[in-house]
Amino acid sequence: MAARTFDRETLLDLVVNAVPLFIMAFFVAAFVLFAPFGFDPLASLLQFGLIVAPFVALLVLTYFSARAITDAERGGPVFLPGQTTPTEARPVEHEAEAEEAGAAASSEPTESGDGDA
Amino acid sequence: MAITGQIALTVLMGLFLVGVAAWLARVENWRSYTPVGGGATGGETAYGSDEKPAGLIRWLTTVDHKDIGLLYGAFGITAFVVGGLMVMVMRLELFDPEMTLISNTYYNSLLTSHGITMLFLFGTPIIAAFANYFVPLLIGADDMAFPRINAIAFWLLPPGALLIWAGFLPIPGVIPAQTGWTMYTPLSAGVGSGNQANAGVDLMLLGLHLTGVSATMGAINFIATIFTERGENVSWANLDIFSWTILTQSGLILFAFPLLGSAIVMLLLDRNFGTAFFINGGSPILWQHLFWFFGHPEVYILVLPPMGLVSLILPRFSGRRLFGFKFVVYSTLAIGVLSFGVWAHHMFATGIDPRLRSSFMAVSLAIAIPSAVKTFNWITTMWNGRLRLTTPMLFCIGFVQNFIIGGVTGVFLASIPVDLVLHDTYYVVGHFHYIVMGAITFAGMAGLYYWFPVFAGRMYQRRLGKIHFWLWLVGSNITFLAMILLGYGGMPRRYATYLPQFATLHQVATLGALVMFVGGLVWVYNFVVSWLEGPRVEDADPWNLKQSGLRTNEWAWFERKRETALADGGDEEALADGGDPVDEE
Numbered sequence: 001m002a003a004r005t006f007d008r009e010t011l012l013d014l015v016v017n018a019v020p021l022f023i024m025a026f027f028v029a030a031f032v033l034f035a036p037f038g039f040d041p042l043a044s045l046l047q048f049g050l051i052v053a054p055f056v057a058l059l060v061l062t063y064f065s066a067r068a069i070t071d072a073e074r075g076g077p078v079f080l081p082g083q084t085t086p087t088e089a090r091p092v093e094h095e096a097e098a099e100e101a102g103a104a105a106s107s108e109p110t111e112s113g114d115g116d117a
Numbered sequence: 118m119a120i121t122g123q124i125a126l127t128v129l130m131g132l133f134l135v136g137v138a139a140w141l142a143r144v145e146n147w148r149s150y151t152p153v154g155g156g157a158t159g160g161e162t163a164y165g166s167d168e169k170p171a172g173l174i175r176w177l178t179t180v181d182h183k184d185i186g187l188l189y190g191a192f193g194i195t196a197f198v199v200g201g202l203m204v205m206v207m208r209l210e211l212f213d214p215e216m217t218l219i220s221n222t223y224y225n226s227l228l229t230s231h232g233i234t235m236l237f238l239f240g241t242p243i244i245a246a247f248a249n250y251f252v253p254l255l256i257g258a259d260d261m262a263f264p265r266i267n268a269i270a271f272w273l274l275p276p277g278a279l280l281i282w283a284g285f286l287p288i289p290g291v292i293p294a295q296t297g298w299t300m301y302t303p304l305s306a307g308v309g310s311g312n313q314a315n316a317g318v319d320l321m322l323l324g325l326h327l328t329g330v331s332a333t334m335g336a337i338n339f340i341a342t343i344f345t346e347r348g349e350n351v352s353w354a355n356l357d358i359f360s361w362t363i364l365t366q367s368g369l370i371l372f373a374f375p376l377l378g379s380a381i382v383m384l385l386l387d388r389n390f391g392t393a394f395f396i397n398g399g400s401p402i403l404w405q406h407l408f409w410f411f412g413h414p415e416v417y418i419l420v421l422p423p424m425g426l427v428s429l430i431l432p433r434f435s436g437r438r439l440f441g442f443k444f445v446v447y448s449t450l451a452i453g454v455l456s457f458g459v460w461a462h463h464m465f466a467t468g469i470d471p472r473l474r475s476s477f478m479a480v481s482l483a484i485a486i487p488s489a490v491k492t493f494n495w496i497t498t499m500w501n502g503r504l505r506l507t508t509p510m511l512f513c514i515g516f517v518q519n520f521i522i523g524g525v526t527g528v529f530l531a532s533i534p535v536d537l538v539l540h541d542t543y544y545v546v547g548h549f550h551y552i553v554m555g556a557i558t559f560a561g562m563a564g565l566y567y568w569f570p571v572f573a574g575r576m577y578q579r580r581l582g583k584i585h586f587w588l589w590l591v592g593s594n595i596t597f598l599a600m601i602l603l604g605y606g607g608m609p610r611r612y613a614t615y616l617p618q619f620a621t622l623h624q625v626a627t628l629g630a631l632v633m634f635v636g637g638l639v640w641v642y643n644f645v646v647s648w649l650e651g652p653r654v655e656d657a658d659p660w661n662l663k664q665s666g667l668r669t670n671e672w673a674w675f676e677r678k679r680e681t682a683l684a685d686g687g688d689e690e691a692l693a694d695g696g697d698p699v700d701e702e
Contacts, residue, residue: 013443020483027479050476054458072352082357084350086673
């Protein structure tokens with residue numbers, strides 16, 4: 001189902017948040033298996049709740065943000081981030097086509113233009 | 118049983134609030150939200166620059182986001198100078214182990230005010246300065262969603278600053294707060310034989326409350342602006358990275374600062390009206406929980422936008438796009454969420470239940486990952502790039518270097534056994550100064566130099582900019598590395614005097630601070646002189662970003678502004694506040 005919601009590229013991008021999720025899941029499992037301070041209804045509930053709550057919140061936020069970004073990508077032209085209004089700005093798809101045609105040499109900087117260097 | 122009932126009630130209330138949020142999200146299409154008569158509503162705002170009065174009245178009455186950005190910037194830089202001078206006096210006092218230059222109590226006052234000034238009066242406002250000026254330009258909005266609220270948010274800051282600094286003013290009977298920036302109870306509650314029952318502490322708390330209200334109003338405005346005022350082609354898929362970080366930061370402010378405000382009110386009630394939240398049988402540890410539930414997100418409130426600045430500026434001088442843009446976006450959001458789950462790692466030494474400590478350690482280790490990911494993204498962006506070592510780029514690289522040291526030293530503190538050894542030592546001071554000064558302030562400087570041509574219309578002196586950078590990079594590393602070594606040696610923080618065995622490293626730290634002070638003088642001189650007499654910017658693309666296809670929206674706005682200004686006879690005031698020429702049709 002996830003594969004249909006998100007394409008391969010998006011899933012790859014989401015790996016960045018899978019790592020902290022894995023770390024939190026690891027500690028939940030570790031604290032279940034290994035409890036040197038024993039079990040207490042309130043303290044243990046809080047102990048697991050303090051990891052599970054951010055785990056769920058991160059999962060939900062990651063899903064909805066990925067959905068928002070993916071829907072926006074499918075719903076209209078995508079420019080480079082922050083580069084929608086310059087006169088030379090073109091949607092990314094156009095740029096990809098231009099690159100395929102071998103006409104994207106202009107994206108490389110030249111020797112000049114060293115700013116204040 | 119009573120506790121179980123309270124937990125059940127809390128969970129129910131949480132579910133209710135989530136339900137309300139979900140319902141609101143369903144019934145409202147926020148993107149098309151157009152309040153009647155409520156300022157900018159996706160069309161042309163009513164507050165054009167051509168309506169502005171001249172002189173001082175303009176600055177007192179302005180609702181233009183760029184003017185308010187400049188006001189925030191002037192305020193933030195003033196506070197930075199005040200906080201910097203405070204710490205220079207402290208560092209000079211620490212040159213000698215004994216009490217020499219100032220009294221121990223005055224040292225405590227400076228320590229408290231330095232922290233609060235730098236975090237609340239410099240850090241948050243200087244970020245708001247960049248955000249106010251550039252977020253509307255970057256997202257193609259005419260102005261902020263609520264221009265008047267924007268102005269109110271700023272104008273709460275000066276009275277807030279006066280209240281925070283009131284103890285230093287010649288007011289009979291009022292002394293400065295000496296509570297430390299964390300305001301731990303019972304000391305800050307004014308009990309015991311000390312002098313912290315003084316009204317100076319109350320005034321400081323009220324000032325802090327005002328700055329919190331200001332930050333919250335600003336955050337609501339930024340969220341509304343980024344959600345509802347984006348330009349036609351600006352979608353979530355191509356929102357710039359700085360706006361992403363401001364959006365996340367605003368979300369954090371929205372949840373964190375009201376809690377600080379509540380805790381401050383509770384503390385004021387304890388101090389003045391005999392309530393028992395933290396004293397009189399209340400729990401001093403409750404203050405720490407409330408404070409750090411705000412305080413740790415505050416760290417990310419301060420660091421996320423500078424990360425956005427670096428993510429925006431660093432690729433412009435690397436000749437290539439930001440490597441893994443979406444990695445940076447998702448990791449920003451991850452930091453935002455997880456920052457609320459780590460607060461008690463500041464409290465490992467308080468004796469809280471070891472099971473709870475272990476949970477906070479787990480989430481603290483998890484939150485290190487998104488930060489590390491960004492670091493690798495910046496490095497890989499530079500890797501094999503065509504680097505141009507301009508002053509803003511140097512500050513970006515300095516940010517990355519200092520952030521790595523500050524971040525790695527922080528990971529060790531997330532480990533409970535290490536923290537129990539290093540807690541309350543100079544190691545912690547060195548760690549967070551690497552972040553707040555070495556990283557956050559460096560990124561702020563990168564932004565100030567990068568956009569100097571936009572807001573000044575002139576260019577700074579390049580050689581002085583580089584001298585400033587090198588003095589700060591060398592100075593900050595001398596000072597903060599010495600602090601880390603002092604911490605390893607067991608030097609406790611917050612003391613005006615110390616054992617002679619720590620003298621050498623303290624003197625090294627003071628030497629580094631003096632190097633930074635000289636760098637600061639160079640910076641102030643450069644900015645003041647360049648603002649008044651620097652060469653006028655002749656090209657709307659002073660960094661040659663067009664060549665590498667990396668020109669962003671604010672520079673395109675700058676170009677249109679210059680063209681319009683020329684067409685209009687050179688009057689800079691002829692522009693609409695959003696940057697587009699006023700359309701008369």
